[in-house]
Amino acid sequence: MAEIVDASGLSCPQPVLMTLNRIRDLNKGEIEVLVDTDTSKENVSRAAESQGWEVAGVAESGTGYKILIKKE
């Protein structure tokens, strides 16, 4: 079961900050990040990859996106 980071409605740099904080807490596993702009989607994906996490999937969700990132 993926951890959820709800960054919807939050502007730069909050989605990345929240995602990186959770990555630091977990070290590995699956995180589902909710964002509502394309900018946040790109920034979160870029930040996750910079930490060695993989972007496993991006799905449209409500008014934004659900980004699944993981590290084994």
Next chain:
Amino acid sequence: MGQVKNFLGTRWGIVSVGAFIGVFAPLLQKFGNPGNMGVCVACFERDIAGAIGIHRAAVVQYMRPEIIGFVLGALIAAYAFREFRPRAGSAPIVRFVLGVFAMIGALVFLGCPWRAMLRLSAGDGNAILGLLGLIVGIWIGTFFLKGGYNLGRSNKTYVSVGWLMPLIMLGFLVLLLSFPQIKGEPKSGILFYSMKGPGAMHASIALSLVIGLAIGFLAQRSRFCTMGAFRDLILFRIPYLFYGVLALIAFAFLTNLIVGQFHPGFAKQPVAHTMQLWNFGGMVVAGLAFCLAGGCPGRQLFLAGEGDGDAAVFVLGMIVGAGFAHNFGLASSPKGVGPHGIAAVIIGLLVCSFIGLTMRQKA
């Protein structure tokens, strides 16, 4: 269109956008814009404030088409790529106040981050102090961010909310076309014009508008942000946006060299002063305000174009801030800081610190 989208969001994409701005901003000077002010978001919003009479500083009054183009170019890009998302409601009053102080700080230095980079690329050594101030301001902002500073969530709203800033800009364009400059006259219809000084220097409306539209379009796609460049590097060690500003400086330097606009030195630089402490201090305030608001002045215009009502409020704050800056003697001039500029920098630092310290979400 998918490939274009992918490309502009890549490292080479943002480098291309920085290079585009770096080439065309100095060229706008060649075609009439003021010295080292090919594109300065703060200066040009200040000129717009003058054109509509929010301040009456006679030398800085012109309805700058570049700013109109930035918003409308971003709007076009947002619609073309289905990214127009009307949203609002994340502490608009705070964003307004941050916009006011961002403008005041920028006008103590005499330029926004964009102009600081253009000034540097043309050899203006005073810009080094401004850029250092910008970086220090952003660095202070990152401590607030790490401490939990957060202005809260925005909400999806009516499409027409997202259209308000683009409509204001369209209205400005209609005013500019309806009341064109009359040679030797300080006023045309309801618009004020400068007869001398930077406000009297401008490229043609068509050229300014087209370059503004192109920059707005490209910057919306690439998320170009001169504040985010340093913030992301300091906070996350992510250099994506930083490549964009490096490209801007490098290409502006080359363009200035080629067209004969590179004049290294500190004294007698165009629309600049040499009071270094306040070049630095003004940009500390501006950098901190941009950081707390989540984007440089250009980025705020691009966000406003893609439907962000909170960024639009920041833009209005900057335009009103220009009124305060010139009406109350806060803005600098080539002679040095204004009579109350130093007090404004100190008050700006206090206000931004109050915002950064008190608007925190508890973990």
